[in-house]
Amino acid sequence: MVQHYQAIGKDKLVLELIEKYKFDESEHSIIKLWYKMIKLIALRNLYSFEKVIELVPELLEMSRRIEWGSSNNNTVKSGVMLELGKTLSILIQMDGGKNQLAIDTCLELYDEIIEVYEKNIIHDIDHYHGALGNKLMLLKKQGKSNSINIVDSIHEVLKKKLYVGNLQGVANAYSMLATHFLNEKDYKQAIAYSKKDIVLSREYGSYLDLVKPLLNLSIIYLECRQISQAKKVAREALQFAEKVKNSELEDRIKHHLMRIDEEAKLINSEGGYIGKNAICPCNSNGENKKLYVECCGEADYDYEELKNVLASPELFHYTDLIRNDDVSNINFDNLKSYLKPLDEKEVRVSWLEIVSKGAYQEIYELADMASLNLISAKQLLKDFVHPDLDPEAEAVIIKETSISLSICILSVNSQL
Numbered sequence: 411m412v413q414h415y416q417a418i419g420k421d422k423l424v425l426e427l428i429e430k431y432k433f434d435e436s437e438h439s440i441i442k443l444w445y446k447m448i449k450l451i452a453l454r455n456l457y458s459f460e461k462v463i464e465l466v467p468e469l470l471e472m473s474r475r476i477e478w479g480s481s482n483n484n485t486v487k488s489g490v491m492l493e494l495g496k497t498l499s500i501l502i503q504m505d506g507g508k509n510q511l512a513i514d515t516c517l518e519l520y521d522e523i524i525e526v527y528e529k530n531i532i533h534d535i536d537h538y539h540g541a542l543g544n545k546l547m548l549l550k551k552q553g554k555s556n557s558i559n560i561v562d563s564i565h566e567v568l569k570k571k572l573y574v575g576n577l578q579g580v581a582n583a584y585s586m587l588a589t590h591f592l593n594e595k596d597y598k599q600a601i602a603y604s605k606k607d608i609v610l611s612r613e614y615g616s617y618l619d620l621v622k623p624l625l626n627l628s629i630i631y632l633e634c635r636q637i638s639q640a641k642k643v644a645r646e647a648l649q650f651a652e653k654v655k656n657s658e659l660e661d662r663i664k665h666h667l668m669r670i671d672e673e674a675k676l677i678n679s680e681g682g683y684i685g686k687n688a689i690c691p692c693n694s695n696g697e698n699k700k701l702y703v704e705c706c707g708e709a710d711y712d713y714e715e716l717k718n719v720l721a722s723p724e725l726f727h728y729t730d731l732i733r734n735d736d737v738s739n740i741n742f743d744n745l746k747s748y749l750k751p752l753d754e755k756e757v758r759v760s761w762l763e764i765v766s767k768g769a770y771q772e773i774y775e776l777a778d779m780a781s782l783n784l785i786s787a788k789q790l791l792k793d794f795v796h797p798d799l800d801p802e803a804e805a806v807i808i809k810e811t812s813i814s815l816s817i818c819i820l821s822v823n824s825q826l
């Protein structure tokens with residue numbers, strides 16, 4: 411119950427429930443530890459950092475006393491360690507990154523989780539990914555890891571998360587990338603990753619999960635002088651914060667909204683441009699400053715469909731096609747847009763290759779080894795639309811077309 415309330419962002423309620431809970435002296439220490447962790451997360455979500463600071467040493471001590479052993483204990487222990495690490499990371503940042511003891515403790519926590527996972531002592535892949543990603547971000551903030559390393563490493567974590575279908579974890583990795591690129595003033599990447607984060611959080615996260623990427627995007631917009639957009643997404647973030655009744659978060663967003671107004675006034679008084687006419691503030695163009703809309707604003711479109719967020723969209727169309735039981739829906743115009751139209755005797759087929767440039771994609775045409783399968787599939791489909799075809803022959807053709815297309819997808823997958 412408590413965990414459910416936490417998942418939907420009702421942190422005040424979580425705290426009330428925990429306060430009511432009477433710990434039995436004989437209670438297993440792992441249950442106490444678990445409750446304290448939930449309390450820590452709730453306090454952190456509510457920005458009650460004074461109480462967070464009080465709770466951290468106690469939780470550290472408690473988690474250290476529990477040995478790695480039974481799988482239940484292990485899951486709670488690594489979960490607590492990860493939450494402690496996240497909390498310490500925030501406290502370190504709030505303190506200007508100078509508290510070396512906190513930094514060392516935090517790194518120790520992450521390293522231990524990584525080590526026990528790699529030694530097969532724990533099996534919680536989410537905890538492992540979390541520790542990897544958070545460790546990288548901490549090192550980055552400490553200036554101990556270069557930019558390229560960070561992005562590559564987060565992408566590695568991202569791939570693993572995608573592989574096990576941990577979409578909330580994927581959203582988390584996008585969030586880390588968005589923050590990283592915002593710090594680098596690479597707004598194009600920052601916008602794209604924030605938007606991906608938002609799409610996934612809308613689908614799989616809680617209201618609270620949505621507030622962070624929306625606020626992040628609003629900050630990016632503000633830096634890019636996209637005032638009305640910045641306000642729009644901040645107001646949306648505010649609505650979600652209100653839904654989960656997180657007044658501290660509401661205050662933060664209101665403060666941010668005020669900052670947007672002040673910034674807009676300031677720009678106006680200096681005779682600067684906002685919105686469409688704003689100059690892109692990124693550092694990609696040196697002296698030749700471009701307009702935002704022609705620069706980082708290029709990544710500012712909506713990722714309405716989830717499949718556009720996660721993978722090369724053209725592959726999905728084939729799987730959709732094969733899964734589609736109602737063959738009358740097969741649309742040849744649709745097919746043509748994914749396959750380059752061929753002359754009768756042409757053997758080579760071009761595929762679109764979507765090359766991910768970080769957050770956004772560039773599209774290239776790619777000569778494909780699967781051309782024979784494609785031609786046969788295309789031929790079969792062409793025969794299939796003949797109106798006089800009897801149902802049995804039709805069924806055979808559909809089946810063979812599907813097989814051809816499946817083979818084609820397999821060959822494409824192996825090439826990408």
Ligand SMILES: [Zn+2]
Pocket residue numbers: 597598690691692693694702705706707
């Ligand atoms: Zn730019």
